[in-house]
Amino acid sequence: MEPLLDPCDDRACKDFEPPPALPLSTELLFPTSGSKVPDWRLVNQHVTKEGRINKEDFVTIITEVTDLMKNEPNLLEMEEPVVIVGDIHGQYYDLCHLIEKAGDPETTNYLFMGDYVDRGIFSVECIILLYCLKLNYPETFVLLRGNHECRNMTDHFTFREETIRKFDQEVYDLIMESFDALPLSCLAGKKYFAMHGGISPELKKIEQINKLDRFKEPPLDGLMCDLLWADPADDDNATKTEYIDNEERECSFVFGKKPCKKLLDKNNLMTIVRAHQVQIEGYKMHRWDGASTFPYVITIFSAPNYCDYYSNKASVLILESGNVSIKQYDQSDHPYYLPDQVDIFTWSMPFLAEKVISMLSYIVNKLGEEDVDDADSKAALANLAKDVKKGRANKLKSKVKVFARMQKMFTTLKDESELILKLKGMAPDGKIPRGLLLEGRPAIKDALKEFNRAKEVDKINERRPKGK
Ligand SMILES: [Mn+2]
Structure with a gap:
């Protein structure tokens, strides 16, 4: 059975045989x-x-x-x-x-x-x-x-x-x-x-x-x-x-x-x-x-x-x-797939998202600190500030908070992508336990620690699905 071709000769693991090119006849x-x-x-x-x-x-x-x-x-x-x-x-x-x-x-x-x-x-x-x-x-x-x-x-x-x-x-x-x-x-x-x-x-x-x-x-x-x-x-x-x-x-x-x-x-x-x-x-x-x-x-x-x-x-x-x-x-080695067969681009989204969020949060933090040179704008800004200062400041504050939370989640997602994918793979609906992303590494590490813990996390999957 002919294996898949490697036309650019760029397979990373050369000693690992590529899959057969065609279905078994x-x-x-x-x-x-x-x-x-x-x-x-x-x-x-x-x-x-x-x-x-x-x-x-x-x-x-x-x-x-x-x-x-x-x-x-x-x-x-x-x-x-x-x-x-x-x-x-x-x-x-x-x-x-x-x-x-x-x-x-x-x-x-x-x-x-x-x-x-x-x-x-x-x-x-x-x-x-x-x-x-x-x-x-x-x-x-x-x-x-x-x-x-x-x-x-x-x-x-x-x-x-x-x-x-x-x-x-x-x-x-x-x-x-x-x-x-x-x-x-x-x-x-x-x-x-x-x-x-x-x-x-x-x-x-x-x-x-x-x-x-x-x-x-x-x-x-x-x-x-x-x-x-x-x-x-x-x-x-x-x-x-x-x-x-x-x-x-x-x-x-x-x-x-x-x-x-x-x-x-x-x-x-x-x-x-x-x-x-x-x-x-x-x-x-x-x-x-x-x-x-x-x-x-x-x-x-x-x-x-x-x-x-x-x-x-x-x-x-x-x-x-x-x-x-x-x-x-004991277990044998098996080919590795990302959960839900997700492709590498989708998988890398948290990396990109973290960067975008950190840029946004930088802009939000800078807003309001900015120097304004021309006098009219200054006056307009001062008036505006008078009218809406309180409301706007609060809005900004809450935005900054939201960004900070998102940033924390994306940082966790990026740094712990492997562990999180494992956790996601455990859940039938592919959702990770609520709150875990905000708690960061120690909580996730802990969740993967040992057999009894695994059993506890996985308990929900031992029961008969409801409503069917
Ligand atoms: Mn069974």
Whole structure:
């Protein structure tokens, strides 16, 4: 595949290969004539170099995967050994790293527990790779639905916009149809019950799940909602909690030890394996009977340094011969884009604005100090001053104040552009927390300091978007 040309020989990083000049050809993507099974290794290589694929080919991949998944039950079953994966959230380069580390999909069984898209800027690439893998290994490469795999979330967060930028609305609509076809849960190695979020007060026997009609936008409550949205209780509260309202998510429940134990016993299960919550170590064993006991719930989170911000590790769970083990990994490098794919000129506006404002504020400050030579003007000015002095002075004063505030904001924007863009990238509406610009560097530094702080700032993004 020919890379992009460098006609002026002015690439700054010569040792970094330019992206491929053309989309991957259909012949290379589907190498066996008459077969709709893509060459996933070639796609992986091509997309990693920021290469594109043709819309028609992507449409073929999406519709083939949708047809395949439509035939899967709501509750799948998988045999050991299997690698169980948590949230990916558009971190394509970390997904590639994960697959490299956890085992070749040709010989390794994979169970992904949802949240492939949103937040990360390579969500489209994640879907391309995951769907290519699904078409290659339909039985041993399993994808479940996460709470982000729906219209409501992808519209509120970033995936819809990203898909329309890279393809179009038609492709987005087709992907949404494919999301409706994603199964909801999986019984792995007969004893490990996996889903994206958690359990439900409506769930007594896990076979019940197969009775759901899953081919729709997930509802605001009920079993299907809880499988995608529920969270386990904090360790401190687990024993006294049964089901309580999930205030952080503004839907579904937080579940404790008692209902969990009841469900596990009744269905002869070992534990619940789920994703859905960022963990500093990439996983959490919810050991509600004491430190040396087997966990009731295991949380797996597979997006390292989530949102380029959390400094968390990622992990996968490996289930083999009835044993569980955890493999952790750190973040991988990825190409850098300014948030919202903003261009460098727009990005540089604060620099320009700061200069303009400082010029204006200079003029305003000078006004009134000026020497006037000719006598008539002097007299006119003196009269004018008499009449309007007070009012004008006040107006000037308030103008100077406004300029000073603006100048402070633009200076902060200029000096801290990198940190501020990170913060902006965190917010779904792209707005930075109010007042932060006027507080200057220490406040911003502080806001980016550590994992817990990140979690606090990001809390708003864990809940279900309102009014939909
Ligand atoms: Mn989630």
